[in-house]
Amino acid sequence: VxxxxxxxxxxxxxxxxxxxxxxxxxxxxxxxxxxxxxxxxxxxxxxxxxxxxxxxxxxxxxxxxxxxxxxxxxxxxxxxxxxxxxxxxxxxxxxxxxPAESMQTSGQNGQRIFVSPLAKKIASEKGIDLSQVKGTGDHGRIIKRDVDNYQPSEQKAASAETQVQEASTTSVAPVQLPVGEESTEEVKNSQMRKVIAKRLSESKFTAPHYYLTIEVDMDNAKASRAQINELPDTKVSFNDMVLKACAMALKKHPQVNTSWNGDTTIYNHHVHMGVAVAVDDGLVVPVLKFADQMSLTQIGSAVKDLAGRARNKKIKPDEMEGSTFTVSNLGMFGILEFTSIINQPNSAILSVGAIVDKPVVKNGQIVAGSAMKITLACDHRTVDGATGAQFLQTLRAYLENPVTMLA
Structure with missing residues (x-):
């Protein structure tokens, strides 16, 4: 609970x-x-x-x-x-x-000061010297109102001004070192955070990870998305296009859509796409079932619904089970490229970076273009380097020519 x-x-x-x-x-x-x-x-x-x-x-x-x-x-x-x-x-x-409602402390000159615990805590946080605060509570006790209303006295300001003038007349100014209080806080880990730590550690230390990165020309994808979103009641994101392209590429490269099972390898003939979603407590992975059979608009609506319910804690456990491949996208945070830990029992996970406008070479000419880096993390027990590379080539072909996803 x-x-x-x-x-x-x-x-x-x-x-x-x-x-x-x-x-x-x-x-x-x-x-x-x-x-x-x-x-x-x-x-x-x-x-x-x-x-x-x-x-x-x-x-x-x-x-x-x-x-x-x-x-x-x-x-x-x-x-x-x-x-x-x-x-x-x-x-x-x-x-x-x-009896503990008031407590004693001592000022810089050794005099006893009566102050409430709350007032003492607030004064400590604000760096206020309690010996300079006048108490209005019982028997001159300093209470919260006194600390909240405290203003540095003119005498203190005058003494500070005098110190500045004296310092300016000396040949060498003293070094002012920062003064602060070290503090830490120990927070109990939630059940979700414990499970994330356990499962990702198991994946990283049991599955031999390797990584493949390519750059994708996104000019055609940007143009296609703009045309699609001009349709009434239609909203498609670049992430939706990546999910659709991955689902289609998995059908052409079934070795990537597998799970290691010790003495056997499980080939999944269905495509269930996991979508990494950040929530307050950590990370959840809602699953798009049979994503290869969904249109771009269906993928967009499903992702929006699942992600929204995940953040509002309304998602059901069975809606986060059964993925065969996972996509993690940090491009919206300006991350150019990164690597992810495989979401077992998947054999691979795709990390999607930001789309960047930069000079590119086309037909021997330097022109303005848009590019995006994607990185595939593979489990070497099921996916060899050549297989992962061929999957990325197919994925890039779909993203650079989105019309082929509609064929």
Whole structure:
């Protein structure tokens, strides 16, 4: 459970989002199938549990929760006894914390300063000397308002001006070194981040990667895209064209559309294209099923839908399974070329760079042109160098002459 969006005692309607649930592949929102009151939370934030574990209890107010838990797992009594002392401690905690609402610190001249913890924290972040702040709280205690309203005094400004004048009269100015505070923060890794680390490490260290890079003339692709997008209700991106070209090239080079299986190699006769999508928690790979049978507009609509739902945590796990080839595009970030780690059990992944306007040689003349670099990472267990090179040649032919993709 990544995060609870409801707490015990809240009213719940059918369709309300109860919590965010992390799986190996994504973080998804969990909707309530019933209406009532949230009576019990079975799995706390940050905790994991097997499938079919008790997540929560929803029902009418006054329901005997212990009886429900006893019927489910036979452990209602022990749960109740474990929770009761915890609640008592929580109720007593505020009384014990009262004396700590103000704390003492000492200024540069050794005098004691009474300041609230929050005010001290804010002053530390802003670099304010608390000995220069006048407290308006009880017994002259410095509170948050005093730090927020603090303005450097004229005396401090005057002393600074005097120091500057004295420094200018000396022959050698002192070196002003930066003064700061080192700080770090340790953040717990999400389940998605752990899975990304595990699977990419396994891929990199078990599959012998090698890389092939070519440059593609994108002049015709730009012209074709402009004509296609002039059609009503039509929007095609360069990435859509790359996906379509890859799907068609895979049908001509089935060796690239394979999976290593130890003693055997699996040849996939279908083409399922994985599309790498960046999300807040990491990276997900929605899959376009039977992409070779889709038109450019169908690919564009499907990618937009899948990517949008992936970022909104609405995508289903089965929509991220079964890819036979993957495309990762960082061109929109201005990346010229890069290499990717193979998304196993795929045998290859294509890395797409930015389209760059630059001088090129055509028919012996230097003219303005548009070029894009693409890099194919291959698993040498299934795809040899010549096979990967031939695949890239076919892919370049499709991209440099997009009309051939319509034949």
């Amino acid at each position: 990544a995060k609870w969006l409801k707490k015990v005692g809240d009213k719940v309607e059918e369709g309300d989002i109860l919590a965010e649930i992390e799986t190996d592949k994504a973080t998804m929102e969990f909707e309530s199938f019933h209406e009532g009151t949230l009576l019990h939370i079975g799995i706390q934030e940050g905790e994991g549990a097997p499938v079919d574990s008790l997540l929560a209890v929803i029902g009418p107010e006054g329901t005997d929760v212990d009886a429900v838990l006893s019927a489910h797992a036979g452990s209602g009594a022990s749960d109740e006894s474990a929770q009761q002392p915890t609640e008592e401690k929580q109720q007593q905690a505020p009384k014990e914390d009262k």
